[in-house]
Amino acid sequence: MKRRSATSRLLLSACVLGVAASIAGLATYATFTSSTSASQSVSSGTVTIGLGATGASTNRLNIAATNIAAGDTIQRSVDLINSGSINLSAITLSSTAPTSSLLDTDTTNGLQLVIDRCSVPWTEAGTSPAFTYTCSGTTTSVLASRAIVGSNLALSNLGSLTAGATDRLRFTLTLPSAAPNTLQNQSSVILYTFAGTQRAATNQ
Numbered sequence: 001m002k003r004r005s006a007t008s009r010l011l012l013s014a015c016v017l018g019v020a021a022s023i024a025g026l027a028t029y030a031t032f033t034s035s036t037s038a039s040q041s042v043s044s045g046t047v048t049i050g051l052g053a054t055g056a057s058t059n060r061l062n063i064a065a066t067n068i069a070a071g072d073t074i075q076r077s078v079d080l081i082n083s084g085s086i087n088l089s090a091i092t093l094s095s096t097a098p099t100s101s102l103l104d105t106d107t108t109n110g111l112q113l114v115i116d117r118c119s120v121p122w123t124e125a126g127t128s129p130a131f132t133y134t135c136s137g138t139t140t141s142v143l144a145s146r147a148i149v150g151s152n153l154a155l156s157n158l159g160s161l162t163a164g165a166t167d168r169l170r171f172t173l174t175l176p177s178a179a180p181n182t183l184q185n186q187s188s189v190i191l192y193t194f195a196g197t198q199r200a201a202t203n204q
Helices: 002-027
Strands: 049-051 073-082 088-099 112-118 123-125 132-134 139-147 150-154 166-174 189-198
Touching: 049 189, 073 132, 139 150, 139 166
Parallel strands: none
Antiparallel strands: 049 073, 073 166, 088 150, 088 189, 112 139, 112 166, 123 132
């Protein structure tokens, strides 16, 4: 009985030593490795359009006009500025009337809008609010004559589609000479909203 027990202990010890040797062998086994890395900086640009400073010829859109009569015109200048870092595919104009009357709801006899662009700053004449503007450079059409109120109106021939550029615009509002008596004693407030859309996506 004692002999068997001693034999069992010897076999068990041999097994333990064998397992330990196997583990030791695994611990000392080596593999070849290699690694490399790179870092990349990515930043997004900005789409930002704005208007020139009020109180000067860079933005006269906030100057009211009163006592207009059939056939009168109202001219206002404004700078449209692309101060973002991304070029644009389009700039649109939406004009609404928070305070409305026949001046803006009568699309035929009510106020009509034309927008022109000058390649250089407009030459301003007259006294407020009866300003007039002439262009000593090249004049191009941005928006052809249409009713004053409109949504997402496409503006053409703009330089401010390019980041950092400025367009010098002249808004001309006209009350048609054929405006009937029903357009007397009317009052509207016109809100202009410009919206810029980024250029098409591309590889960078």
